[in-house]
Amino acid sequence: MRITCCGKISPILFLGITLLFLPAGLFSQSPDSKIHDDAGLFSQSQREALEKRAQALAAETAVDFVIVTTNTTGAKTSMAFADDFFDDNHFGIGSSRDGMLLLFNMQEREIWISTHALALDYFKDSDIEVLLDKVFVPLQNASYEGAAEEFLINAAAHIKAKKAAEGPATVTEVDPLIKLWDYAGLLSEEQKAELSVRLLEVTDKYSADCAVLTLTSTGGKSMTAFARDIFFDSGYGIGPDRDGILLLVKMQPDGNWNLELYISGAIQYDINNEHADSLLRVIGREMEREDYYAALGSFIEYTHTTIRYHRATGLEWLKLRLTPELVGRSLLYGCGLALLIVLIMFFVQRRRSSAAPSVQAYMDQYNINFTVRTDTLTGTHTTRTPIPKPQPSSGYSSSYSSDDHRSSSGVSSSSSSRSSGGSYSSGTSSHRSSSGSTHGGGGRKF
Structure with missing residues (x-):
């Protein structure tokens, strides 16, 4: 019996071996699916229930909710993996891609929440901490489904409250x-x-x-x-x-x-x-x-x-409504009165002009002579004293x-x-992902 060894590895076998060592997050996922359970933390029925809940809340809030579980993030941190997973798979609703993602990193035993666009605006650092507290309670009992449910319910409730406080959309x-x-x-x-x-x-x-x-x-x-x-x-x-x-x-x-x-x-x-x-x-x-x-x-x-x-x-007369008839009569009376005043002034001025003596006759009668004297400017001296600028005041300010x-x-x-005066601070930390998008968020070990 002769055994022949091939000197080349089959391309299919090589590809299969390579796939085993690549992190699941590197593969493109459908943005239509919101639950990506690569670590196998959920049962089939749990995945379907979470998917239904995430889709419904996204429709209510116009904000995308994504949940990802993974056993490895490669060489990436939880923050970088979550941000890139969101960006690379084109999650988010609308042109600004409003959305947020919850990552279960089983390799590091860490959860991470990534926010983008509108979700970034709505969730301050303190809000992220509150949301992590909610998620962490069932997580301590290894209830991953419960943790995911807490994330969806509380994140959506927070967004609804923020939108309601903003006032009417139109x-x-x-x-x-x-x-x-x-x-x-x-x-x-x-x-x-x-x-x-x-x-x-x-x-x-x-x-x-x-x-x-x-x-x-x-x-x-x-x-x-x-x-x-x-x-x-x-x-x-x-x-x-x-x-x-x-x-x-x-x-x-x-x-x-x-x-x-x-x-x-x-x-x-x-x-x-x-x-x-x-x-x-x-x-x-x-x-x-x-x-x-x-x-x-x-x-x-x-x-x-x-x-x-x-x-x-x-x-009450100040509230009189101006009608075309009233405007017309007012203009007519005004023009007539103005013409009368002009005529009176004309005749008065004409009468004064005919009776007034000439200036030259007056000067000849009283021997009045005028001489002109011109002064020559030889120099100037100016003293300047700077006026200190007032320092800006802080606190209460008003504009009218x-x-x-x-x-x-x-x-x-x-x-x-x-x-009212005072400085504005949003209290939200943000960073840029590898694709250049701005994200916020936070995480915690479990």
Whole structure:
């Protein structure tokens, strides 16, 4: 019997041996599947249940949720492996690829959460730690399915809360029949009910909308632009001139705040720029004490008192609507009066000119002579003393805008604003993956 040994290894055999030593994360995975259990931690039924849950939560939040288990990450850290797995397999929803990934690294006995785009914005470092605490509880009992469930449920709940606090996705989502929208969560249910009734009372009494909106984000718009859009696009304002007033309160993550007062139509005559500035100062004092109920109550009371006083003083004529007939008559009367004044001045001046003696005759009569003297400048001496620039102050700052402007609808309106001071810190650490994408996240050994 003769045995012949081949001097070459079969290409198929070589490929099979090579595949055994490559980390599972290097192979492209379908972005349609959210559960990638390369370490075999889940049963078939568990994978199907987790897949269904991840898909449903992604549809609700517009944020991708991915779970990956692996026995090896090659030479990569858990952070690098998780970030690259997310990027290389094109996970994430929308053009910005909003999403987050939970990695079970069985090689290092470590879990890692990677966040990207919107998830990175929503999860501060402290939020990641809270989420890791939730995931870690079932993990201590080797319940990998329970840990994955905790990740999906709590991550989605956090994102929903953040989106709700940001306010409406579009300004048309606000119902103008409702006068109080507390997206920032500053009030209790009882406080919201009481303030809503008071806002409706002011609205009905003066036939002008009186509304309040609190939120944590204006979607990149300025406070003035957002207030204007929310007022007009949502249908606030009563009558042809859209009479009304809107208080916009924006809460920042560091506890600071911004106020914007938007006034439209005839209410501008009742609450002028000086009144608006005073009103913002009153609200600001309560905001500094973090008494948000009192702040919004002061807005309602000040608005009611100012409008009532103004209209009780007999200044209703200021709200007279300009009609074409009124404008025409006013121009006609004005032109006639101007012509009359010009004629009177002409005849008076002509009479004075004929009676006045000439200057030369006056000088000859009294022997008056004028001489001209010219001084020559020989030099100058200037002393300069520098004025020290004032040092910038820290803490409370405010800005006001008193210029009238017109919205896209052509209705006259005005706006004033006030802000609390302080620096902004998002409290989120970020880094770049090997593909250049920005990620956040954190991990923990188990």
